Amino acid sequence: MPDVQPALTGLTPDALSEWLAAEGQPAFRAGQILDWVWKKKAASFEAMTNLPAPLRAKLAETFRLHSLEHSQTQGASDTTRKFLFKLHDGRYVESVLIPANPALYGEKSDRRTLCVSSQVGCAYGCKFCASGLAGFTRNLDASEIAGQVLAAEMLSGERVDNLVFMGMGEPLSNLDNLLDAIAIITSPWGLHLGARHLTISTSGLVPQIRKLAAHPQQIRLAISLHGATDAVRQQIMPLNKKWGVDELFGALDDWNARKKQHLTLEYILIEGVNDDLDQARILAMHARRLKAKVNLIPYNTVEGLEWKRPSEHQCRAFRDILKNAGVTAMLRLEKGHDIDAACGQLRLKQETEEGIIEAPAKR
Numbered sequence: 458m459p460d461v462q463p464a465l466t467g468l469t470p471d472a473l474s475e476w477l478a479a480e481g482q483p484a485f486r487a488g489q490i491l492d493w494v495w496k497k498k499a500a501s502f503e504a505m506t507n508l509p510a511p512l513r514a515k516l517a518e519t520f521r522l523h524s525l526e527h528s529q530t531q532g533a534s535d536t537t538r539k540f541l542f543k544l545h546d547g548r549y550v551e552s553v554l555i556p557a558n559p560a561l562y563g564e565k566s567d568r569r570t571l572c573v574s575s576q577v578g579c580a581y582g583c584k585f586c587a588s589g590l591a592g593f594t595r596n597l598d599a600s601e602i603a604g605q606v607l608a609a610e611m612l613s614g615e616r617v618d619n620l621v622f623m624g625m626g627e628p629l630s631n632l633d634n635l636l637d638a639i640a641i642i643t644s645p646w647g648l649h650l651g652a653r654h655l656t657i658s659t660s661g662l663v664p665q666i667r668k669l670a671a672h673p674q675q676i677r678l679a680i681s682l683h684g685a686t687d688a689v690r691q692q693i694m695p696l697n698k699k700w701g702v703d704e705l706f707g708a709l710d711d712w713n714a715r716k717k718q719h720l721t722l723e724y725i726l727i728e729g730v731n732d733d734l735d736q737a738r739i740l741a742m743h744a745r746r747l748k749a750k751v752n753l754i755p756y757n758t759v760e761g762l763e764w765k766r767p768s769e770h771q772c773r774a775f776r777d778i779l780k781n782a783g784v785t786a787m788l789r790l791e792k793g794h795d796i797d798a799a800c801g802q803l804r805l806k807q808e809t810e811e812g813i814i815e816a817p818a819k820r
């Protein structure tokens with residue numbers, strides 16, 4: 458990676474105080490600077506008007522204010538919006554801002570959810586996913602993860618109420634940076650968002666699930682399951698060969714023993730792959746035991762991939778089996794179908810057009 462100034466959005470109060478002390482500045486300046494960054498959302502160092510001009514100049518010489526440069530937005534304020542951000546090394550990441558969902562939060566709610574990326578690309582190669590199409594490039598650092606929330610709030614002028622780490626990448630394979638970002642996001646000097654409003658979505662990295670279960674914050678966990686048996690899951694998620702469903706469910710039992718928040722099982726319905734009603738019956742059995750709710754997401758077509766969305770009739774029949782077994786199951790007609798909202802598609806398009814990566818082969 459090219460040498461680049463550190464981003465101010467990656468600094469904790471301690472790190473900033475240390476730098477200020479070395480500059481001969483009083484400690485209270487750290488609070489003022491963090492307030493400008495995270496609360497007042499200053500767009501430049503010059504805007505930090507209660508800081509002396511020489512300190513502002515020194516800050517600008519030493520740090521970048523933000524780690525992300527806005528590249529484009531798709532969608533409008535009353536729909537799902539996707540933001541594409543350029544990173545300092547020329548790579549791109551996406552975040553998706555999803556407006557209130559009355560089905561989830563009730564008619565009067567105006568809560569907004571941001572889907573946040575944790576890596577550029579992904580190494581896990583799930584067969585239905587655009588993020589994994591061009592392989593893994595690199596982890597995002599804490600400033601690049603937390604910075605997506607700040608940038609989305611600045612661009613939209615709206616407060617983000619919920620976060621889902623469900624964008625590009627496998628968040629649990631970048632766990633240290635993710636936890637640093639979460640510390641910034643949840644701290645009173647940062648974005649001050651309650652941990653229970655944060656959901657980490659994983660494809661099932663068993664050791665990291667166990668590690669996260671021991672973390673003191675009440676963060677929510679969602680599992681990208683997409684198959685209720687090894688035979689079906691393995692067809693579309695290669696990591697299932699390493700951690701099969703029994704091992705995964707064992708780690709989820711451990712999670713349940715330590716956490717108060719209910720688990721969510723995400724299940725993308727793909728025609729002829731995992732939409733058989735026998736899978737619904739097995740899924741219902743596991744979900745009941747884990748007291749997990751199930752989100753059923755009919756597949757969103759991804760350019761370059763062959764998979765298809767099942768008929769609405771089949772999706773409803775699958776959902777009804779879960780419901781009849783007493784499982785809370787939502788059939789989600791995914792938003793953003795028309796703006797390449799499936800994670801990773803916009804970044805893939807941009808990096809291919811710029812010649813950063815080759816167009817991935819069809820599979």
Ligand code: SF4
Pocket residue numbers: 579580581582583586587588589624625626627660681
């Ligand atoms: S679904 Fe998640 S883990 Fe699988 S390739 Fe896509 S981003 Fe990676």
